[in-house]
Amino acid sequence: MHTVSSAVLDDPETLTMIVPSEVAFRHEVVPLVLEGETIVLGALDPENIAKADRLSSILARSVRLEQINRKILSQHQALLYQSDRARSRKSFAVAAAPAAASDDEDFVDSMLQEFPSDDELRPSLIQTHPPRPSALARHQYGDRSPSGITAQSDASGGSTGMFTFVVEEGQRVLMRRSNGTMDVVVGPKRVWRGRNQFRAMVHHVAHPGDYLIVRFRDGRQEHLPGPAEVWFDPRSHESVEVREALQIAAKEAVVVYSQKEGTANVQRRIEYGPALFMPRPGEWLHTFSWHASKGGSEGVVKIPNGLVFQKLWLMPDQMYHDVSDVRTSDDAVLRIRLMIFFELIDIDRMLDATHDPIGDFVNAASSDVVDFTGRHDFESFKRNTERLNELDTYRQLTGRAAQCGYRINKVVYRGYGAAERLQQMHDQAIEARTRLQLDRATEQQAQDLENFKLDSQLARAGKRRTEQAAEVSHELELDAQRLDAALKAEDARRAALREAARLDADQTRAALALDDAHRRDHLASLRDLGVDLTAFLTQSRADRVIELRSPLGGHGATHVHLDSSASSPSRSLGESS
Incomplete structure (x- = not known):
């Protein structure tokens, strides 16, 4: 201290x-x-x-x-502040007796002795200073005080004459008699001074947006919302205090506890904004003390009781969180950087389930990250870092948030950091890997160029083969067409010859048939005339005569077959019965 x-x-x-x-x-x-x-x-x-x-x-x-x-x-x-107080006290005494001050300085000293000393006057001076106008009053009236809303008083609240005391308009003083009784004198008024002592009553004013807390000597307490005024009376008042009403914006809320007079039961309720909240006597606000960051370069380090407040924020919010000293399965020490997006949806559940939801989120997220990292080695962790952006990876975090009346909307993985030695080794490995990748890329480009040349040559050769094949196919197709045309011409010629031969044969047969018909007709006419046709036809020109006779009593006809194709005529005899 x-x-x-x-x-x-x-x-x-x-x-x-x-x-x-x-x-x-x-x-x-x-x-x-x-x-x-x-x-x-x-x-x-x-x-x-x-x-x-x-x-x-x-x-x-x-x-x-x-x-x-x-x-x-x-x-x-x-x-x-003794110099300010000395000047105020001297000006107070001089203002009380302006005429006598020039004639008799002892009168001033007597007046100073007649009024209370600094120690006696301190409670009054503490209350004498006017309350600062609230933000709402300053916005409504500007820097000047509106007429009729507040009135200031000096130390005495009036002016002192030789035998009288004048209370100015708008002031009140407490007149103390020698027997200890007191009366309130409301100005404008002039009263007999005598041996009475006068003390200015402090004027307490509450503007719109403020309220007065009036505590009485009998233990009662009243809260008066502004605009309101109270003149402090030490006979009945213990204290009077001006306070600003709590401004609750939209999507904000406060938790209020109240105790009924004469009972031990304490009730809890929630006040939602937008509103100007003024607690009633016997009520108090819940003060939250949560984990929070230090800010600056350590903005992600959460410390207990780092955030003390009374108004809850119901809008979606987010926080940075780093999980330090996390080991992979191959003992690589890492720091995992996260951003957690959350939203308060049930205040009653939050009040019943936890006193520090941020601390619960930090612990749950750290547990999920440790569990995830422990199941992977360093290389496997780097291959699976995208899973740290999925809510399914944070089962404990989402479960604890639901128990506390919160909802985890999203978790963003912001990267990882390693220990200095591991990071140095990792940087060297990255440098070597990058160099190898550059060499590989260079060699790959050279090989790609060779492959491109070879592919171009093969493509040109293929095109040449395709062209040659197309030419050969074309020649073969032309030869086939020529051959087909020749065959068709030959077929047509042969068909024409066959047709001519057929026509000649038909004509020859017709001529032979006509000649044969004429001979048969001639022979028939000769037979009818009784000429022996056999003799006529042979006319002794036969080389050999064959006589065919049917058997006695035979009834069958005798047949003779001549073969004209043989060089010598052959005859076959047969008889059919």
């Missing part, structure tokens, strides 16, 4: 310039030390994330809160 002395030694002027007094008193913080672009502030409630975010927005730099007690807070504020 930083001490007061350490903060004073760390350039108090710079600290007061970064953190003005009104910011320090209003938010009950004090600057301790400046660490680069981060300002370390001491606070009574360092776990208040909303206060840290609000201070970071006001101071326009990163803010870290550290625990200090109220005594150190008061001492530190007095030490850093």
